[in-house]
Structure formats: structure tokens, C-alpha cells
Amino acid sequence: MTVAVGDPTPDVKVKMITAEGAKDVLTKDIFAEGKNVLFAVPGAFTPTCSDYHLPGFIVRADDIKAKGVKGIYCIAVNDGFVMTAWGQSRHVDLDYITLLADGNADFAKAMGLEMDGSAFGLGIRSQRYAAVIEDGIVTHLNVEAPGKFEVSSADAVLALL
Numbered sequence: 001m002t003v004a005v006g007d008p009t010p011d012v013k014v015k016m017i018t019a020e021g022a023k024d025v026l027t028k029d030i031f032a033e034g035k036n037v038l039f040a041v042p043g044a045f046t047p048t049c050s051d052y053h054l055p056g057f058i059v060r061a062d063d064i065k066a067k068g069v070k071g072i073y074c075i076a077v078n079d080g081f082v083m084t085a086w087g088q089s090r091h092v093d094l095d096y097i098t099l100l101a102d103g104n105a106d107f108a109k110a111m112g113l114e115m116d117g118s119a120f121g122l123g124i125r126s127q128r129y130a131a132v133i134e135d136g137i138v139t140h141l142n143v144e145a146p147g148k149f150e151v152s153s154a155d156a157v158l159a160l161l
Contacts, residue, residue, distance in 0.1 A: 003111045003138055005139060007137070008028075010110030010111060011110075017083050017087055022080030031133045031136050037064060039131075044083055053128070057097055058092065064154065073100055075126065078101055078103065108127070142160075
């Protein structure tokens with residue numbers, strides 16, 4: 001069942017990418033306090049994710065934070081090593097956007113937003129979406145239609161805030 005507006009975020013262990021490397025964190029702890037933005041991408045280094053989704057949030061991070069957002073998080077079904085390399089290749093400032101590695105798709109499954117990308121050689125991945133989470137509760141959830149990139153962009157999130 002898909003998490004809906006008004007539901008708490010699932011409590012799942014993921015890897016948070018830090019300057020010191022990847023460390024285990026619980027999603028419940030990450031989103032427990034304040035207003036946070038989470039956007040999910042099907043995979044690091046994939047075209048739309050690398051060329052549009054992540055860069056949009058990099059460019060708009062200051063605008064998003066100016067709306068009272070405590071943290072901006074990007075999650076993908078990739079391991080911590082891939083997420084670290086992706087962040088470095090895209091010049092992600094970890095003080096503005098925190099990368100989360102959901103290597104086994106545990107968070108994607110707990111959100112009810114996993115997808116089967118096996119036809120493209122990707123296996124189980126996350127659907128593309130963006131959520132606003134306040135004090136651990138999902139207040140907005142924009143899930144993209146398959147193959148689309150419209151409602152989860154940084155600009156779309158800014159319009160929600």
C-alpha cells in the first residue's frame with residue numbers, strides 16, 4: 001500500500017552520504033522534526049535523474065530552504081558507493097542536499113513506491129516522486145507517471161511550499 005498524505009514516513013535503515021562516507025541512519029530519525037523535502041529518483045547516473053532532477057534541486061536549494069525547509073534529501077535505490085560517486089560527479093554540496101542510498105529498495109517498498117525496472121536491466125527501483133514531510137508526516141506527495149518528469153521537480157516542490 002502506498003504511503004499517502006497524512007501518513008508517517010516508514011522507519012527504514014538507509015545509508016546517508018556524508019563527507020566522512022556513508023553511515024547508517026533511520027528514516028524516522030531523519031524526518032522526525034521540522035519541514036523536510038524528499039525526492040526520489042530511479043537511479044543515480046541515469047539520464048533524467050542526472051541531467052534534470054538532481055540539478056534542479058541543486059539550483060533551487062536556497063529557494064527551497066528559504067521556505068522554512070530544514071533538509072532536502074535525495075534517495076535512490078543504489079548503494080552508498082554509487083551515491084557518493086554520483087554526488088561527487090554532480091558537485092552536490094552535502095550541506096544543502098543530503099543523498100540517501102536505499103540499496104535494497106527497503107524504503108521504496110515501505111513507501112509502496114517501488115517499481116520493477118527489470119525490462120531495462122535495472123531490477124527493483126524507486127518510482128520518481130517528491131514529498132514534503134513535516135514532523136515525520138507526509139504533507140504532500142507528488143508521484144510521477146511512468147516515464148514522466150513533471151510533478152516532482154524542484155519548481156513543482158517550490159510551488160507546494
